[in-house]
Amino acid sequence: MSVPRATVRLQLHAGFTLDHAREQIPYYASLGVSHLYLSPISCAVPGSLHGYDVIDPTRVNPELGGEPALRALSEALRARGMGILLDIVPNHMATHPGNAWWWDVLARGRQSRYAHWFDIDWRPADKTLYGKVLAPFLAQDYAGSLAGGELRLVHDGERDRYLIEASGGRFPVADGTLACRGRDCTEILAEHDPAEHRGRWRLHELLKRQHYRLCGWRCAADSINWRRFFEISGLAGLRIEEPEVFDAVHELPLKLYEQGLIDGLRIDHVDGLARPLAYCRRLREAMRARRPGGAGAGAEPWVVVEKILAGGEVLDERWQVDGTTGYDFMDQAAAVLHDAHGGARLIGLWQQVCGRSDTAADFLREARTTMLRRHFFAERNALVRRVHELIHMRARPGEWSQEAVDRVLEVFLACFPVYRSYVEGAEAADQDRAVIDRAAAQARARLDPDSGEHRLLDLVTAWLIAIPPGTQPARRPGAPLCDEAACRQEAVRRFEQLTPPLAAKSLEDTVFYRYGPLLSRNEVGSDPSVLAESVEAFHARNAWRAEHYPASLLATASHDHKRGEDARARLAVLSERVEEWERACREWAAWKTQECETPSQSAERYMLWQAMVGAWPLDLHPRDPEALAAFGRRIVQWQRKALREAKQNSSWFDPDLDYELRCAQYVHELLGWAPAQARRLAEAVDADERPDASDGHAPEAGLLCSFHDFVQDIAPAGAVNSLAQTVLRLTSPGVPDLYQGTEWWDFSLVDPDNRRAVDYPGRRRALDAAAANADMAALLAHWRDGRIKQAVIRAVLALRAQAEAVFARGACLPLETAGRRREHVIAYARRLGGQDVIVAVPRLCAQALAEQEGDGGPRIDMTYWDDTGIMVSALGGRDMKDIFTGKTHRPSANAELPAQRLFAELPCAVLVTT
Incomplete structure (x- = not known):
């Protein structure tokens, strides 16, 4: 198949399997979806609710139905002209006994075939860990666990092997470390019984001989010698840059792609990889070589990456992917529906509440420093060691201490403005150089100029940007056994694999819960310091995407969102009605x-x-x-x-x-x-x-009635925002993605709330009850049940199927708005050849809804629009038909479509040339 027309993200687990997904195909086909976008399907930890804790990437998870169920799902989809986008996890695997690769490393240490598959430092700063893997999986400290009987030697009778049982987990006993030949199992276990003093001593001596060192979970932040996913010790980082690791991890998805069972891949946490750009190129080449029907057959492989983009950051041509998973669009579609003037007032209110005037950037630097000192201390120390070794090669020995390097790196990392740089060659590209220079400029302002730290910072950033020219200097006494280029490459790798988890944990998992002028802007992919964006900025981003990444996903909800798309749309109303919000807060604070x-x-x-x-x-x-x-x-x-x-x-x-x-x-x-x-x-x-x-x-x-009344007051304006956001997602350049269940109102909170079971029977009945040309006025009258949103989605996806080329390859042209309320309309045209689709949605209309009498729902009084209209002179004055209402709109003599007519029945309009 070609690029998807529209996707729906489904979260698979034992309670919602591949067979359950197959049951929903008729519903999603009727809704207009072309592809099911599946969460990871490879073998995960038993009972996993998300699939990212992979234990065997080479097999389809039996809990989901296994490969037979996947084949049945694919065949059923193919019968309807639909397909599959598959989420894969190349960055990490679960540290679970079911992970044969990880188990073998624990059992054999550096002699394991998989010893270099995981990102393990076999020679860390702590010499007692040389050749060992730190295992921070004990519920308390090691001594307490040993004395308390939480560590035990046990015998697995089924496999006739001895194991260490620790805090509910199991670990291997290495060959040759336990004398058991010809001895009775009961005798051996009794000798190592932790209830006896000598038993504890023998057990301790046995554990010392293993290729891992058990310790309390709190030790991980200080001492861990292998890369984790963020700070989760249950997920160990893979060295996917190694060819044999790449081949093993991608064996299943490439086979499924070659056999035509899937159509594309979504790459999880691409920034966690050592060389993301090289990885994406390699993956695309592998998919090209294994295209269904042969290497030269069919459409190009479709690949999107889970990538958080900072303000002003874009995917450049080096990536060779089709785009992102849509968090960037989620931010853009939300920002344009917020009022910048009200946002500034909300910041003032927030500063009164929390008693500090710090900006979002201040909160972020503070959080980054906290994370570096408390949560990523081991990763930070490993980076400092590598950078110090690198400096030691070029500078005079002793000129800068490791402590000085540590101080400079802390400030530099705290100022780093994006998730990561991509220095994958001898010299950084212009984009990465600009990022590094920007961080260095901010860091320089926070360092002591009299201490020499500015010069040290310059040296550190110069190494990130490029390998200095010149001959290789002789190795100094005590310097590591590696050349300068290799040492620099390792330092860069450690730096670039530290900044993404540092950014995510500092912003999404700390600042988003500390800094709260408006929680609708505390969302994955968003910068809470940017409370609103202009219509012009939204148009510019759409135009850029149309030119560079027309097949990128467009999301407004995901399995990772902090709150549902409609909850954010409702909270956006607070930026327009600040006075009412202030009054409510004063009342609630007094209680x-x-x-x-x-x-x-x-x-x-x-x-x-x-x-x-x-x-x-x-x-x-x-x-x-x-x-x-x-x-x-x-x-x-x-x-x-x-x-x-x-x-x-x-x-x-x-x-x-x-x-x-x-x-x-x-x-x-x-x-x-x-x-x-x-x-x-x-x-x-x-x-x-x-x-x-x-x-x-x-x-x-309590405050129950006050809260209820306040929500009822702003809910209609929130629904207008929701419908506008929905139409923007469905018509902007890119591939619209629907998150499971959000075709009705989505007021969910962060996971696990946003992963609750979906009422599919109710949604199917609602869709069946509404004909393809549903009565939008009637649905709008009952807007609270969410069926109006579902009908809007169905109507636009039907249009995308009819005018597929317009949305896949068409330009996105901003349309000028005129009149008293011109700032309150977003309008653009999707154009290809002689075919046009006009999109118009309202924005910042909460005050108009507040002034209406009674509960008019999300319908804006037409007198509000006054002389506002959309200029369509570039479209040749042709009649246009609204796909929602069926009404024909004819431009006026001055080529204008009046907003009063466009939004008379529904607060959104999508018009096609008749």
Whole structure:
């Protein structure tokens, strides 16, 4: 097949298998989707809910139905002219006993065939770890685990082998380290019984002889000698740059591609790889060589990468991929629907709440420094050692200490403006040079000019940019046994594999939970310091994508989003109605104020209120205690994650359970329960219980009615934003991606909330009930059920099927708007040859909806538009038909389409030439 027309992302697991996905094909075919975009299907840790914890990349996971189920799914899709986009994980594997490669490394150490497959430093700074793998998997420290009996020697009778059992996990006993020939199993186990002093000593001596060193999980940040995925010790980094590792990991997806079972690949966490650009080129060449029908047959392989782009950053021609997974578009489509003027006021309000005037950039530098010092200390130390060795080769011995290198690198890393650079040759490309220079300029302003650190910084950045010319200097005493170029390459690799997890954990998993002027801008792919963007900027990005990456994915929701697309669209309304939000916050802050509340706690409450406003279900009634309890449970689960990610009053490493319980109690009191019952409901979240929610519930208590009324007031404007965002995603240059279930309103929170089961029967019934030419006015009248959004998606995807070439290859031309409300319309034309599609959606119309009498829903009073119109002189004055309403629109004498007519029935319009 060619490039997909539209995809839907499905999260597979044992509860939703490949067979379950096959059952949904008729529904998605009717909706207009061309490809199922599947989460990883290779063997993962048993019970995995996401598939990224791979244990065997060479087989389709039996829990998902195995290869037979995949073939059945592909055949059913092919019968309808549909296909599959497959998510693959080349960066890491799970450190699970089921991972045969990892197990062999633990069992054989450096003699294992797979010893160089994983990114392990066999000669780390800690000499006691030479030739060993640190195994930070104990629930407590090693001594406590040994004394407490958590470490035991056990015998696997089925395979007749001895194992170490540790904190619920199992580890191999290396050949030759346990004298057991001709001896009784019971006797050997008794000799190593940790309940006895001599048994503990023997067990300890046995463990010393292994190729791994068990320790408490907290040791990982300081001492780990292998690359992890972010800071997750359950996921070990692969050296995919090694040819045999590449071949082994891609054996399955390449086979599936060659056999025509899949149509393209999505590369997870591409920035984690040592050489992403070379990897992408290599993968494309491998796919070309194994194209269905032969190397020269069919369309080009379709490959997209999961890549976070910073402001102003783009994928350049070196990548040789079809684009990203769409986080960049998710940011752009949201930013253009926010009001910049209101955003500035919200920042002022936030500064009052949290008691500090720091910018988002200040919060980010602070978070980066914290992560470097507490969470990536081992990775940072390994980088410092390599850079110091490199400097030692060129500079006079002792001129700069390792500590000085450490100080300079900390500041430089804290200022690094993007996820990573891509220095894969002897010299950095212009794009990477600019990034490195920008970070160096910021770092220089934070270093002491009198200490010589500026000169050291210059030396460090010069090595990142290029290998200095000249002959290879003689090796100095004590210098490592490697040449200068190899040492520089290793330093660059370590630097470039540290910045992506540092960026992600600092921004997405720290700042997003500490800095909260407006949570709709705290989203994957977004910069919280940029609260809004202009229509002109949106048009420019669309035009660039049309020219450079017309097959890139366009997403507005994903399995990784912090909150659902419609929750963000609703929160965007706050940027337009700041005064009402300020009044509400004053009321909520005055309720149950505690004398000891700190600024960070005030900030937590402020972000909690936003989370509740965004996630509040449209059908949630103040007199439905069961539904309120279910909502409170979701909020509390989000709140716990938010508190721990913020790392201020609680954390994953050191959770304050009492504080978290008090915060959870506050949520339930706010929703109308008396303190005692609120505490019981809060405790039930952890116990996974469902107490009687009606007991002690009073709708008039707490802030329940105030929250409910506020949400009902802004919800119609939020729905207008949602429909506008949906149409932008479906018509902009690129391949629109739908996240499972979001064809109805999506007010989800961060995972696992955004991965809840989808009500497919309800969605199928709604789609079947609405004909292809659905009555949009009737659906809009019942907008709260979400069927209007589904109908809009279906209508536009049907148009994409009819005018496929226009959307696949057509230009994207901004259309001029005129009149009093011209800044409140986004309009553009998709054009190819003589065929045109005009797209128009409203923006920043919340005030117009607020002034309407009664509950008019997401329908804007036509008098609001006054003389506003879209200029279409470039389209030749032809009649245009609206695909939603069926009405024909004829441009006026001055080639204008009035907004009053375009948005008379629906707050969005897509027109085609008749």
